[in-house]
Every structure is written in C-alpha cells, then in structure tokens.
Amino acid sequence: MASQALDNPDRLVTSDDPEHPANLIPSLCAKFWTLGWVTGTGGGASIRDEQKELMKPQDIYVLSLAGQEASLKNRTYLRSPPSYKPSQCTPLFLAAFTRRGAGCCIHTHSHWAVLVTLILESSAATADGSHRVFEINNIEQIKGFGRGHGKTGNLGYHDTLRIPVIENTAHEEDLTEFLEEAMDKYPDTYAVLVRRHGVYVWGDNVHKAKTQCESLDYLFQLAVEMKQLGIPWISDVPVTLPKRS
Amino acid sequence: MASQALDNPDRLVTSDDPEHPANLIPSLCAKFWTLGWVTGTGGGASIRDEQKELMKPQDIYVLSLAGQEASLKNRTYLRSPPSYKPSQCTPLFLAAFTRRGAGCCIHTHSHWAVLVTLILESSAATADGSHRVFEINNIEQIKGFGRGHGKTGNLGYHDTLRIPVIENTAHEEDLTEFLEEAMDKYPDTYAVLVRRHGVYVWGDNVHKAKTQCESLDYLFQLAVEMKQLGIPWISDVPVTLPKRS
C-alpha cells in the first residue's frame, strides 16, 4: 500500500475510516478552532493551515520518519498539498515523534498558555531562573497526565505537575534546539511551554495527546484565575479537613 | 427483556428512543464537553470516558442496583465495554442512587466549582470550619433547586442554598465515605463540592439532574465574579427598594 501511495500520494489522505489521520486531523482542528487554540495563523497539528476549522484532508502533508533519528533537517515528504508550504512547526512535531515515540503532537496558541508564561516572566521569581517552569499541585485534573514516557500510570492528586518554559525565537523552527534541550532536562514531561507564544503537547496516541492538551489548558486557565484571586499555584502542605465526628 | 439483555448485553446500550440512557448519556456528555465540564479526563456521567464529546453508546457500562444497599463494593456489571475499566466515580454515583433515590448523577470538573472551593479555602473563614459549605442567597437562580429528597417544591428567592464541601482524596473511590457523610449531614442537598476537584450533582431524573447542574454552575460562576467585584455571597437583610410613588 505504501508503494501504491507513492504512485498516487493523494491516497495517503483519503480514507472512509473516521479514525484515519486524514479525517481525524481536520475534525480535531475544527474543534480546536472553537476553543480559540488555533485561530488566525496560530497553532496546528503537523500541517500548515491558515483556516483550521475549514481544514480538509487534501491540505495534509505526509512525511516519512525513516532516517529522522539521524537528521531532523533531512525530511522526506511522501505527499504534499499543491498550494502550501510545510509548517515551521514540522521539526518540533518530529522531535516529539522521534525522541518520545509520540503518536500525535498538538501545538496551540491558547491565550491561557501565553498568559501563564507572562505571569511567570513578571513574577519576582525571575531572578533565580524559576520562571522557566510552570508548577502546580493538589488539583484533581493533574491526574490527566501520564508519569512519563515508558512509565506506567498517571500522576496523582498530590504530585506536582512541571511544564518547562523555553524561550521564543524569531523563526519557529529555531525552537527545535530549545525544545529538545527541555525534553532532555525534563524526561517525564509531555508538554513544553514557549514564552509569549503557546504550548506543544504530545501523547502516545491521538486520544492521549488530546486528553493531555485539554487537561493542560484547563490547568492554565485555572492558574490564571487563581493568580487573579491571589491563590498560589503550589500548596506545600496539603490542607486536610478535620475528620467530621 | 432483562434476561435477553444478559444473553446479549449490548442490547442494554442499543435503542431507537432518544430518551434512552444509551442515547441520552452520549448527548449529555457531548453538551457538557462544550461547557468545559468534562474536558480531558475530568468528570463524567456514570461511565469512564476520556473523550466525552465523542462518547458512543457502546462505551456505556450497565450495573445492577440489586443488593447495593448492603454493599456498595459488591457491584454486578450486566454489561461492560470491551476496552475500558470501570470509572472510579462508580461508588459515588451509586451513593446518590441508593441513598437519595436519584435517577441521574453528574460529575463535573467545572473550573467555577473548583474556584469556589479555592476561594472558601483561602478565606478568613477557614479557622472555624465554615469553609466546608458554599452558601448563597437572594439570587433568582436558587429557585432551580428542589427543597430536598422527599419534600415538595423548590427553594425560594430568599432561601439560602447550602452546598457542602468535602476533602479531596488521592483515589477517587475513597471519596465515597466523605460523600455519604456529607449526604447524612446535609439531608436536603442535591450536590456536594469536592475541594480542588469539582462537584457531584444529582436529581430524581435526568432532566432534574441536568437542570440543577446547570443552575449550580451558573451560581458558581456568579459567585466567582461577585468575589472579583467585592460583592458578598450572603446578604443577611434583603435590601428592599422603596416603593415608587
């Protein structure tokens, strides 16, 4: 079938199966658009698309992962849409695929994510570099994240979720080096924030990537609202209600 | 029909009737997803589902309530989906069914609910334990709640709505004991908040549970906005406008 596809690359983006990427990516992007995650030129899910909610299977690029370990720059496109150019996010998506075995990577410009990076940047913590990491604990939704690639089970309610923040760059593909560095330094993370830009979230498959992306956006929104109400993101000692008698 | 169902359990989740739970639960979850109540891994309506807006009848568990009074732990599954495990919320849903005769129980991670518990926790009232109850009065939407199981009629505009807050636990099924305790202490409540987690809301039937869940989320949102504007949730003496002459 792969050789058939090379004869007729458009077969790679044609399927009757609703779970096929050719159908899943457009339906995900339509959904993400309504959430404000991929409006305008922002965000994506492996393809360059200016109008995410109008995305069609024909707009999809198909890449080969063969040889990607050796060189991320040397990309083989099995199928390309006629009138677009590849996304600047491509090397970032590939990093999640090759370094973490991710099955799906989502990039959003969610303004909750951007606001979290702005709050970290403006906080007193800047001097000692602690603005590089978003940290939150004792919130139920933290359970939505796996413990890390290759580990079993999810984070617990009392665990601290840590999402590293990397510097933004003038050209999006120049983020790759920083992203890989953050992946090395935080081997268990499934997401990386980009300062004044957005977030990359991945997962072992489409469903896990989507679940983690939704859980993270939920936590970013809560964190901004907690900040506005003067409630800290980390509660060092879990407050326990006295047992009712 | 029940014996037929046991021969072919999938009949339990197949119906042409739009009001059948097999069709109602997926349509409710799709709707709740758009409200942000059950995103990521959060919330549910008796079934474990990672992608609420994509829920299908085939994803539904069917349980027998026979013998539940004696032991909530000893559950009989009449039908189970092939590739999921039962929700940790199951004993909590069952508590509403057996202790209150509820026909439907909804669990959301609405961030308005979580913010209300955070505001109560951080308020000066913590010392004397009053952070265990959310209280609001003199808001029209309070009329959306029944007076209590077995009582007739709804709360009035001047009545105070009280929703107890229970402690969150590392494992969701360990909440059951606290939930039952709160149900005993507040025999008229149709909802229980869980600190830094969300809310459980039930009703005599699906329509009442949904109505009360929507009314409560409306009040939680209003309460957070009142807090941001410095307006208290309780007005001890109803302010009366002088009669116009």
Add this chain to the structure above:
Amino acid sequence: MASQALDNPDRLVTSDDPEHPANLIPSLCAKFWTLGWVTGTGGGASIRDEQKELMKPQDIYVLSLAGQEASLKNRTYLRSPPSYKPSQCTPLFLAAFTRRGAGCCIHTHSHWAVLVTLILESSAATADGSHRVFEINNIEQIKGFGRGHGKTGNLGYHDTLRIPVIENTAHEEDLTEFLEEAMDKYPDTYAVLVRRHGVYVWGDNVHKAKTQCESLDYLFQLAVEMKQLGIPWISDVPVTLPKRS
C-alpha cells in the same frame, strides 16, 4: 383557521414555515441556551421550559390576547401542552404585548445582567436611589435601540441609554406590578432589569426583540468589564481627538 385550531389546538404549534413561532421559539431558545441566557430553570420566551436547547414546538402554549387589556389575570389558553404548567413569566410577557404593542418578549438570566444590578446595588450611589437605573453613553452599540414605542429612528452614539431596575419578588408573577410601573415611568424603554434576577427585553417583532436583547447583553458585559478596569459608564463630555493635520 382559528376555529380549526380550536378543534385541533396542536395545529397552532405545527408549521412548515421556519418563521412561524412554532419553529422560531425553539430555535431562539436553543441559541439563547448556548449564550448562557436560559440555562437551568432560568429565562424563557413566553413558555415554561426546563431544557431550552431541547425545546420542541409541542411544548408551546398559545394564548388569546382578546380581553387582556381589561384583565391580565383572566387568561385564555387556546392550546396547552399536556405535561407542563404555564410560566410565572406569562403576565410579564403579556404586559409588554398589551402596554407596548410588542411582538415578542424575551426574558434572560444572563449573568452580565445580574452583575450589573449587583454593581449598582453595591455602589455609593445607593443612598439617592440612582441604583434604580442602568445608564451608559458614548458606546456605538447603543445605536441598536429604538427611540421608543411609537417614535421613529434609533438612539444615537452620544445618547444615554437608560434601563430601569426593579426589585425582585419571591414569586415571579408578583413582578408584574413593578414592571408596569417601570414601563409607565420610562415610556421609551424596551427593557427592564430585575435585581439579582435578570432582564426582560421586548421589540415590535421577533427580529427587533432579538437584536435589542443581544445589544443589551453586549452592553452589560462591556459595563462589567469597564467596572473591573475602573472605567466609568457615563462620560459627561465626549472626548474629541484633535483633528490630525
């Protein structure tokens, strides 16, 4: 056809015309539900409905206006749904129809409307009674309102929009007296706010009522956000930018 309808009242709520009330009311309520205006038990458009977004033509009451001038209490129902009771809002809707010749009246529990009444109530202006009126000027959207029943044209950008606030009552139909009083005192208004409750908005026809209701909710939301940013609702002297040279 009216006599046919009396023989078979369900004909009153059956039509192939999308502009017929039998089809328009359910589609409006579905839309208003997504805006958060009629969630739970709140709000409506002349009919009692617990699940606005699920409303069906069969759920609609049909009333006769004959003799309504003489007595609003003496209502003739041409057609009633089998399993509901008439809305407590009915006399309020009728007041708009008979006193103002309105073709449509909408009642919402929009939390922006409720917050505006709470802000007015908590402001220093309470003592002199000025909390009875919401006032805003120099906002373009004010142009969305007619000058008043029987007058031609709409308000201008520099005009002050005034919406009276009436006291809420324990029983919704007891609002009628206050509503009529406010209509008398503010003969040009197309809306009345109800403290800690919501808003009634009407118009000469369905399209004008909907347009004015949307414009008003827009202004209420803007007013709450202006309050949070410390910007007053009334600017006495229009600020004029110096002519660029």
Add this chain to the structure above:
Amino acid sequence: MASQALDNPDRLVTSDDPEHPANLIPSLCAKFWTLGWVTGTGGGASIRDEQKELMKPQDIYVLSLAGQEASLKNRTYLRSPPSYKPSQCTPLFLAAFTRRGAGCCIHTHSHWAVLVTLILESSAATADGSHRVFEINNIEQIKGFGRGHGKTGNLGYHDTLRIPVIENTAHEEDLTEFLEEAMDKYPDTYAVLVRRHGVYVWGDNVHKAKTQCESLDYLFQLAVEMKQLGIPWISDVPVTLPKRS
C-alpha cells in the same frame, strides 16, 4: 455574464461554489456571530444585516467599483435586496477596496477591541496623543500580519504591531474621512480601531482578511488580560533566557 446579471441581478447572489461571496459572506457572518463580533446591530461584512447568523445570499448587495476612485459617494448598485437599505459602512469598506486593493473588509464590534480603545483613552498617555495607537510586541501571534500592502512577508515576533485609533462619529459614514486619514498616516496597517465602537480589518483576499481579523482579536483579548494582570503591552528589551548548560 455581467450583462446577464444586470438583466437578472439575483444571479449575482446565486452560486453552487462554496467559495463564492454569495455563500462565503453568510457563512463568515454565522461564524462571527458565535464569536460575539457581529451581535445585535453591530458589525458586518459589506452588507447591512441585523441577524448575521441567519444571513442568506438574497440579503447581499452587489456594487460596482468602476469610477469609485473618483468619487466614493457616487455608488452604483448592480443588485439590491428588496427590503433593506445600504449599510452605513459601505464607504468604509470601499475605502479599503480602492485605497489598499483589499479583497475583503470585515467590521466587528468585538468588545475586546472596544475595551482596548477604552484602556488607551483612560491611560496616562492621553495628554500627548499616544492613545491614538495600539502597540504591542514580542507576542508570537503578531506574525499573523503582513508587512503592508505591496510588501512581501509578514511581521516578525520582535516587530511592533501598530493599529491606529480613530475618533467615533455620530453617523458611521462620517468615519470615512478619519479612516482614510489613518490609512494615509499608517500606510502599512491592515486595520483601524474606532474608539468605543470596534475595528475595521482588511486583507488581500477573504482568507487573509479573516486570518488577520482573528489574529487581531486574539491580541486585543490578550492585551486586556495583560492589563488586568499588570503586564505592559510593550517590552522594550526582549528578555532572553540564559542558555542552559
């Protein structure tokens, strides 16, 4: 075909092609309505429409651009809907078409846009006239804007996006002079804010106009939230994270 159209003007608003303006304008307005950009009587996309989400091709005006350079006032309508009057925005849309070669112009009453003008107006910067321009830099979404009509490429992350603010007028068509003046003074801008009113955004084609309009609304929302959190819109010196070692 143009002469055929003049014989039967309704052909100008009839097409099976989803990309034809007859189909594109109604679908855009339906979408913009859900975003709150064109509710009530506010906003539009070249046609007067009170109910943007219900817009039909038959509601569309068709104008000739021939001779527009000479006189914007002397407009030729090739086709007019029977029961509407032309929008007051018409000369403003035409200014974008004739002066900038725009293919599409969008006008919204987005409350984020209005709040940005209110914040600028109330800021200490008023005295020296700097409230006439909204400025923001070092936000990724700025890349969503072209460098200017006739220039190639888009703005960069570190570039400052500048959107001029013009005074609002009692009659919308009187804005034309101010709009043209702002276009002359800011030759590279694709948008103009109108104080206490909204924004006009255009682009070389429908897709670019829509993309720039979404990106701008994203930035306006972010700017209001930054203001609420005390974070400035302009960061003179890009903060650079130290290289991790």
